[in-house]
Amino acid sequence: xRQRRERAADASPLPVDTSRRSSAAPRGNGHSAAWGDxxxxxxxxxxxxxxxxxNAVAASLFPGxxxxxxxxxxxxxxxxxxxxxxxxxxxxxxxxxxxxxxxPIGERSFEAHPARSxxxxxxxxxxxxxxxxxxxxxxRSERERTAFLARASTxxxxxxxxxxxxxxxxxxxxxxxxxxxxxxxPGGGRGHPVTSCGPSGEVMHTTVRGNPEEVPGLAxxxxxxxxxxxxxxxxGALPDWAVPEGLAGPVGSVVVSPLPGHGxxxxxxxxxxxxxxxTFSENEEVFARLFAARAGAAISAARMYADLTAITxxxxxxxxxxxxxxxxxxxxxxxxxxxxxxxxxxxDFYDVHPGATGEEETLVVLxxxxxxGLEAAVLxxxxxxxxxxxxxxxxxHQSVLGLVNGALINSHDTxxxxxxxxxxxxxxxxxxxxxxxxxxxAPLLVRADGRVEEADTRGTMVGVFPEITSTTAHLELAxxxxxxxxxxxxxEARGGPWGDELFGADRLKAALAxxxxxxxxxxxxxxxxxTEQWIGGGHHDDMAVVAVTAPxxxxxxxxxxxxxxxxxx
Amino acid sequence: xxxxxxxxxxxxxxxxxxxxxVHVTGDLDYETCDELVRTVDAQLARWxxxxxxxxxxxxxxxxxxxxxxxxxxxxLTIRRRTDAAAIGLxxxxxxxxxxxxxxxxxxxxxxxxxxxxxxxxxxxxAV
Numbered sequence: 057x058r059q060r061r062e063r064a065a066d067a068s069p070l071p072v073d074t075s076r077r078s079s080a081a082p083r084g085n086g087h088s089a090a091w092g093d094x095x096x097x098x099x100x101x102x103x104x105x106x107x108x109x110x111n112a113v114a115a116s117l118f119p120g121x122x123x124x125x126x127x128x129x130x131x132x133x134x135x136x137x138x139x140x141x142x143x144x145x146x147x148x149x150x151x152x153x154x155x156x157x158x159x160p161i162g163e164r165s166f167e168a169h170p171a172r173s174x175x176x177x178x179x180x181x182x183x184x185x186x187x188x189x190x191x192x193x194x195x196r197s198e199r200e201r202t203a204f205l206a207r208a209s210t211x212x213x214x215x216x217x218x219x220x221x222x223x224x225x226x227x228x229x230x231x232x233x234x235x236x237x238x239x240x241x242p243g244g245g246r247g248h249p250v251t252s253c254g255p256s257g258e259v260m261h262t263t264v265r266g267n268p269e270e271v272p273g274l275a276x277x278x279x280x281x282x283x284x285x286x287x288x289x290x291x292g293a294l295p296d297w298a299v300p301e302g303l304a305g306p307v308g309s310v311v312v313s314p315l316p317g318h319g320x321x322x323x324x325x326x327x328x329x330x331x332x333x334x335t336f337s338e339n340e341e342v343f344a345r346l347f348a349a350r351a352g353a354a355i356s357a358a359r360m361y362a363d364l365t366a367i368t369x370x371x372x373x374x375x376x377x378x379x380x381x382x383x384x385x386x387x388x389x390x391x392x393x394x395x396x397x398x399x400x401x402x403x404d405f406y407d408v409h410p411g412a413t414g415e416e417e418t419l420v421v422l423x424x425x426x427x428x429g430l431e432a433a434v435l436x437x438x439x440x441x442x443x444x445x446x447x448x449x450x451x452x453h454q455s456v457l458g459l460v461n462g463a464l465i466n467s468h469d470t471x472x473x474x475x476x477x478x479x480x481x482x483x484x485x486x487x488x489x490x491x492x493x494x495x496x497x498a499p500l501l502v503r504a505d506g507r508v509e510e511a512d513t514r515g516t517m518v519g520v521f522p523e524i525t526s527t528t529a530h531l532e533l534a535x536x537x538x539x540x541x542x543x544x545x546x547x548e549a550r551g552g553p554w555g556d557e558l559f560g561a562d563r564l565k566a567a568l569a570x571x572x573x574x575x576x577x578x579x580x581x582x583x584x585x586x587t588e589q590w591i592g593g594g595h596h597d598d599m600a601v602v603a604v605t606a607p608x609x610x611x612x613x614x615x616x617x618x619x620x621x622x623x624x625x
Numbered sequence: 626x627x628x629x630x631x632x633x634x635x636x637x638x639x640x641x642x643x644x645x646x647v648h649v650t651g652d653l654d655y656e657t658c659d660e661l662v663r664t665v666d667a668q669l670a671r672w673x674x675x676x677x678x679x680x681x682x683x684x685x686x687x688x689x690x691x692x693x694x695x696x697x698x699x700x701l702t703i704r705r706r707t708d709a710a711a712i713g714l715x716x717x718x719x720x721x722x723x724x725x726x727x728x729x730x731x732x733x734x735x736x737x738x739x740x741x742x743x744x745x746x747x748x749x750x751a752v
Binding site: 424426474497514516517520521548550558597 | 691693722731
């Protein structure tokens with residue numbers, strides 16, 4: 057180690073070299089020494105801490121210093137101590153091995169580089185590093201801020217929940233930008249939701265019914281106007297709700313910044329510092345705005361998401377298929393499976409409109425609108441409403457279909473729907489149906505003996521052609537028999553052992569043959585289970601089925617002995 | 626020949642003297658049907674005014690795999706376009722799935738009916 061040091065000294069680093077030359081210069085005549093005109097301050101002190109010489113720059117730096125002055129009296133303590141350490145430790149041959157002493161002199165900052173001269177004297181070269189330090193400090197704080205903003209974005213974007221975002225904003229701001237922070241959301245009629253976070257990191261939610269004007273600049277910030285400069289806000293004017301609990305002292309300075317959102321302001325952010333802390337600098341206010349921009353974007357996104365979710369939920373409630381049950385002595389059951397797990401509504405639908413009494417027909421509607429998702433669901437809603445309005449005309453399926461067709465047809469698109477209508481009434485033990493298909497696969501009849509028949513009906517889809525035609529089948533169901541209405545999605549479902557085969561009408565018929573005598577609910581479940589097994593995890597379209605079944609327990613109401621006496625267990 | 630690509634639909638356009646032939650390969654469904662309509666629109670718009678008269682659009686379905694209701698909707702849109710442009714539309718080499726869909730929905734006759742001269746611009750089915 058020692059050897060290495062000596063070799064290093066031989067390599068003559070600049071300070072040592074220079075000082076040696078200076079010691080060779082005539083003594084007591086510093087101004088003629090080589091360093092006399094050096095642009096940096098240079099001074100020579102002896103082993104007892106007395107000033108021997110100094111150049112002109114050093115003299116202007118240390119007013120009153122002259123030959124013979126005690127260093128303790130004329131230079132700052134840090135420099136005197138550095139000299140004391142260096143002069144009293146002869147082992148310290150090479151100062152380049154350690155961090156140079158540094159500290160403030162007046163308003164600037166210096167590094168002091170010592171070099172040994174003859175007679176135990178030390179030459180101190182002082183290098184002004186004020187600007188470098190300022191640059192380093194700026195760089196460090198800039199890095200910290202960038203890291204903070206990145207962390208803030210990650211935290212804020214982790215949630216699509218408005219309250220969580222407001223909370224994260226208040227907490228991050230209280231931790232990194234101020235002693236305490238308050239976020240204020242734009243108010244509806246019920247006041248402004250306020251989230252505050254004090255020095256403890258504990259977050260509080262309140263709703264403020266007061267006037268936002270109480271906080272200077274807040275009303276403007278909530279409208280998205282640029283922030284009011286911190287110095288123009290009187291901390292004494294803050295209402296109680298704007299000052300979180302747990303602050304160490306009275307509020308000394310305040311920043312109110314808008315939280316800019318997507319198009320509309322997402323709220324406002326209030327930053328508070330106590331009196332004993334320095335007030336917000338202009339730089340800090342700018343940074344607070346940068347943070348507010350990120351927080352505002354996150355809150356705004358979360359709010360839009362919440363709005364959309366609420367709208368979707370409302371629409372869903374309208375569009376979800378109804379729960380079916382027995383009506384006027386006839387069993388009804390339905391099932392709907394949208395094409396994707398993420399969707400709850402789609403292009404297939406069904407409705408059952410019960411007759412006012414058992415003497416009136418109940419209308420069953422099953423439909424399939426082309427397209428998927430919300431767009432299809434909206435068209436679905438339109439068709440369902442139109443059909444409901446047309447219920448009084450249900451005695452004539454052709455005129456109902458013609459009117460629905462007229463309501464849907466337009467020149468700008470060719471979206472269409474296929475429909476199946478069934479008017480159902482119970483007469484004694486049998487159930488009579490009028491069934492009409494408009495562009496739909498023909499409904500299937502499951503007879504009591506296991507035969508499966510296609511209803512003899514066909515017709516044109518609705519919504520595209522000015523003229524449509526259809527035929528209606530008149531059917532009767534004995535107890536235990538079922539009429540199944542279904543959408544294309546069932547027979548078009550791809551799957552099976554090779555994953556690519558259509559379920560097909562024949563498989564559906566075979567499946568239904570096993571359903572003879574089953575209640576409506578069981579028929580629907582069986583059909584649905586088989587298609588789902590067929591599909592496995594594969595892709596499929598919307599699927600809907602409705603079963604209309606003549607119940608076995610007809611004898612309970614039909615006590616006239618006309619029951620057919622065929623029951624399954 | 627102007628091929629255009631989509632993950633599950635490939636369209637190949639063949640220009641003949643008086644006709645445009647579009648070969649449809651793959652799935653014509655919710656995801657891809659716009660592609661077919663766009664391609665047909667572009668071809669109709671591109672037909673030179675000063676050259677031979679365009680008399681027919683042929684859609685070749687030999688390579689068609691699946692077709693759903695949106696695919697059918699696209700064909701209905703194309704039929705409106707060809708009627709408006711007073712050219713014939715022909716759906717060639719229809720596989721069973723397409724044939725079945727056209728039959729069940731009652732759209733087969735409308736889509737395959739010969740164009741009636743002098744009724745250009747009328748909607749399909751208005752025959």
